[in-house]
Amino acid sequence: MIRILSLLVGLFFTAALAWSFGNGAVNFAREGKPATVESAFHEHPKALHLASDGPFGKFDKQQLQRGFQVYKEVCAACHSLRLVAFRDLKAIGYNDDEVKAIAAGFNVPGLDPNTGEANTRPGLATDYFPMPFANDIAARAANNNAVPPDLSLMTKARHNGAAYVYSLLTGYQDQPAELLKTFPDAKTPQGLHYNPYFANLNLAMAPPLTADGQVTYGDGTKATKDQMAKDVAAFLVWTAEPKLDKRNQTGWPVLGFLLFATILGYLSYRTIWAEKKKH
Amino acid sequence: MSFPWANEYKPSHPFMQWMDEKLPLPRFVYNAIGAGYPVPRNLNYWWNFGILALVCLTLQIVTGIVLAMHYAANAGVAFDSVEHIMRDVNWGWLMRYAHANGASAFFVVIYIHIFRGFFYGSYKAPREMVWLLGVVIFLLMMATAFMGYVLPWGQMSFWGAKVITGLFGAIPLVGEPIQQWLLGGFAPDNAALNRFFSLHYLLPFVIIGVVVLHIWALHIPGSSNPTGVEVKTESDTVPFHPYFIVKDGWAVGAFLFLYCAVLFFAPNMLGHPDNYIPANPMSTPAHIVPEWYFWPFYAILRAFTFDFFFIPAKLMGVLAMFGSILIWFFLPWLDKSPVRSGHYRPTFRKFFWFGLIPTMLVLFYCGGAPAEEPYVMFSQIASLYYFAHFLIILPIVSSIERPDPLPFSITEAVLGHDDKAALGTTA
Numbered sequence: 001m002i003r004i005l006s007l008l009v010g011l012f013f014t015a016a017l018a019w020s021f022g023n024g025a026v027n028f029a030r031e032g033k034p035a036t037v038e039s040a041f042h043e044h045p046k047a048l049h050l051a052s053d054g055p056f057g058k059f060d061k062q063q064l065q066r067g068f069q070v071y072k073e074v075c076a077a078c079h080s081l082r083l084v085a086f087r088d089l090k091a092i093g094y095n096d097d098e099v100k101a102i103a104a105g106f107n108v109p110g111l112d113p114n115t116g117e118a119n120t121r122p123g124l125a126t127d128y129f130p131m132p133f134a135n136d137i138a139a140r141a142a143n144n145n146a147v148p149p150d151l152s153l154m155t156k157a158r159h160n161g162a163a164y165v166y167s168l169l170t171g172y173q174d175q176p177a178e179l180l181k182t183f184p185d186a187k188t189p190q191g192l193h194y195n196p197y198f199a200n201l202n203l204a205m206a207p208p209l210t211a212d213g214q215v216t217y218g219d220g221t222k223a224t225k226d227q228m229a230k231d232v233a234a235f236l237v238w239t240a241e242p243k244l245d246k247r248n249q250t251g252w253p254v255l256g257f258l259l260f261a262t263i264l265g266y267l268s269y270r271t272i273w274a275e276k277k278k279h
Numbered sequence: 280m281s282f283p284w285a286n287e288y289k290p291s292h293p294f295m296q297w298m299d300e301k302l303p304l305p306r307f308v309y310n311a312i313g314a315g316y317p318v319p320r321n322l323n324y325w326w327n328f329g330i331l332a333l334v335c336l337t338l339q340i341v342t343g344i345v346l347a348m349h350y351a352a353n354a355g356v357a358f359d360s361v362e363h364i365m366r367d368v369n370w371g372w373l374m375r376y377a378h379a380n381g382a383s384a385f386f387v388v389i390y391i392h393i394f395r396g397f398f399y400g401s402y403k404a405p406r407e408m409v410w411l412l413g414v415v416i417f418l419l420m421m422a423t424a425f426m427g428y429v430l431p432w433g434q435m436s437f438w439g440a441k442v443i444t445g446l447f448g449a450i451p452l453v454g455e456p457i458q459q460w461l462l463g464g465f466a467p468d469n470a471a472l473n474r475f476f477s478l479h480y481l482l483p484f485v486i487i488g489v490v491v492l493h494i495w496a497l498h499i500p501g502s503s504n505p506t507g508v509e510v511k512t513e514s515d516t517v518p519f520h521p522y523f524i525v526k527d528g529w530a531v532g533a534f535l536f537l538y539c540a541v542l543f544f545a546p547n548m549l550g551h552p553d554n555y556i557p558a559n560p561m562s563t564p565a566h567i568v569p570e571w572y573f574w575p576f577y578a579i580l581r582a583f584t585f586d587f588f589f590i591p592a593k594l595m596g597v598l599a600m601f602g603s604i605l606i607w608f609f610l611p612w613l614d615k616s617p618v619r620s621g622h623y624r625p626t627f628r629k630f631f632w633f634g635l636i637p638t639m640l641v642l643f644y645c646g647g648a649p650a651e652e653p654y655v656m657f658s659q660i661a662s663l664y665y666f667a668h669f670l671i672i673l674p675i676v677s678s679i680e681r682p683d684p685l686p687f688s689i690t691e692a693v694l695g696h697d698d699k700a701a702l703g704t705t706a
């Protein structure tokens with residue numbers, strides 16, 4: 001009885017699937033897969049190698065400081081970093097006084113101690129990086145109707161995080177002529193910018209890194225566009241995963257201990273079973 | 280359970296004797312996972328995964344309780360409270376990564392545990408109840424994992440919750456009210472987040488309860504084994520302690536090694552980047568995908584793309600998705616072959632290795648891929664085989680197949696001869 005029922009249920013599901021498959025296959029044979037401009041022109045991020053990569057990775061603090069400088073002098077005009085506090089910067093090699101000075105360079109929302117009215121005050125080490133725009137409406141108004149996303153977690157919020165950020169920043173170009181030939185409707189709209197690394201190829205962010213030497217690095221590194229893009233990508237790896245160093249450093253002893261314990265366990269297993277294997 | 284030759288618990292210390300009279304807990308442990316529990320001597324490594332599942336469950340509960348001390352189940356702050364755990368709580372990043380990857384590890388282990396059962400016919404009499412409780416555990420695990428994934432309140436949390444509760448919307452007439460009742464609103468929001476948190480904390484303890492029943496039910500007939508031949512004499516078994524304590528022990532070590540390698544060096548490998556974007560009801564992600572362990576069932580859900588007579592495609596998909604697991608409940612009665620182990624079932628074995636396993640791999644792959652051709656066609660063929668395998672092929676194969684000869688006993692299978700059993704000794 002139960003097997004007759006199961007046969008019927010089985011036939012029901014398989015028939016429905018065959019029906020879906022048949023219809024889908026016919027449509028597919030007739031129409032094929034529509035080619036989209038994204039599938040034809042979107043590019044996979046370029047390779048980027050950072051000191052923090054891999055199980056032995058460790059942040060290059062010098063590079064993080066350079067990246068921070070790029071963020072502060074360029075990106076901070078539009079992008080917030082709301083999960084990072086100024087005090088966190090100590091982890092990338094700034095001392096207390098430097099952190100205080102950096103914080104004081106930002107204006108954060110405050111209250112007038114006498115009247116209670118909202119105002120702004122210089123930041124303290126305990127403050128978080130402030131929002132560059134009063135609200136999303138202001139952000140949209142200033143950015144061709146797009147809100148610049150918060151960058152704190154950016155390198156974890158995109159596939160190939162750091163490489164993606166690096167590629168995006170260095171990937172701006174003119175729209176290829178063949179693109180317009182094959183997809184005449186796909187012309188980059190007014191106010192957007194063509195970038196093959198962006199998911200839909202056109203984004204509202206104007207190229208932020210426009211000239212070599214846009215920032216002046218204190219450590220003498222030449223601030224080429226490529227270098228600045230790498231440095232800020234490295235910095236954003238840190239903002240997204242500040243505990244990366246500690247994680248890697250903890251991982252090895254843990255694995256070492258587990259390996260040791262497992263080998264001991266295996267040897268005990270062999271010893272205890274030795275005579276059972278024979279009779 | 281006990282075989283007559285099981286070692287008996289004999290407390291020697293006066294305190295243990297006193298304890299044994301008042302509350303025989305040590306005796307219970309001795310008979311459950313100690314020297315008092317005889318286990319088939321020929322269990323292979325696939326039989327380690329039950330204990331590994333217990334390890335995972337413990338790990339999830341411990342890390343989960345710590346996380347709950349710092350997490351805030353409120354749609355306004357949930358995302359940031361998770362980042363607070365990652366950044367400011369001492370070792371918070373470790374707890375969170377351990378819990379997130381622990382869920383994946385748990386499912387890896389459970390899938391192996393279940394497929395062990397499929398191959399070795401562990402679901403057959405006298406272990407039907409063990410199997411049924413196992414399927415209940417699996418369903419509870421899926422519910423727990425689904426609700427857990429909503430808690431960080433990222434983009435995938437939100438849209439996953441919306442899509443999955445939306446499935447109930449496919450039920451005719453009452454679907455939409457049910458969906459609203461589940462969510463406590465028209466879309467996932469604070470009400471949904473709070474109840475998911477409450478249930479996510481509750482269900483693991485329900486799972487513990489069902490696991491206790493699962494193991495209780497197992498200990499009545501005792502474990503099966505790779506030959507599928509039942510235990511006959513004492514030489515077929517070894518006491519759980521020390522033999523399986525050491526075998527499980529080193530397996531747990533090896534498992535933790537692999538788990539920690541992922542946890543420390545690739546903790547986001549199995550996650551989706553979109554869940555690091557705070558939930559935003561106004562912006563739909565390009566591809567909404569659940570966590571990897573749901574992919575086979577998600578592929579089945581999406582395989583139904585055309586209405587079947589008067590049944591809308593979406594409803595068919597929902598029925599099939601739930602049905603694909605519910606049919607496991609009937610497995611003990613669909614597969615009537617008296618031979619348990621796939622080792623001695625040539626036809627069954629072919630369908631298992633060349634049918635079911637590739638099908639599951641295709642479903643895994645397609646469930647994570649975008650809902651485009653050719654993936655949809657692949658998942659349709661695979662889903663078709665999936666249902667055919669359990670509902671049509673297994674019942675037919677089990678009645679027409681001619682099994683290979685079985686060894687006389689476990690001892691014979693291990694040593695090549697079994698003198699005692701050959702003499703006709705039965706106990």
Ligand code: HEM
Nearest residue numbers: 326328329330332333393396401410413414416417502503
């Ligand atoms: C929280 C999850 C689970 C835990 C902690 C758990 C634990 C265990 C343990 C400790 C054993 C004995 C050791 C072994 O045979 O591997 C066992 C056996 C078994 N489990 Fe599970 N289990 C879980 C989930 C499941 C699920 C989801 C299923 C199937 C749908 C299942 C089916 C079985 C069967 C059939 C056996 C008997 C195997 C035999 O003796 O041949 N279990 N389980």
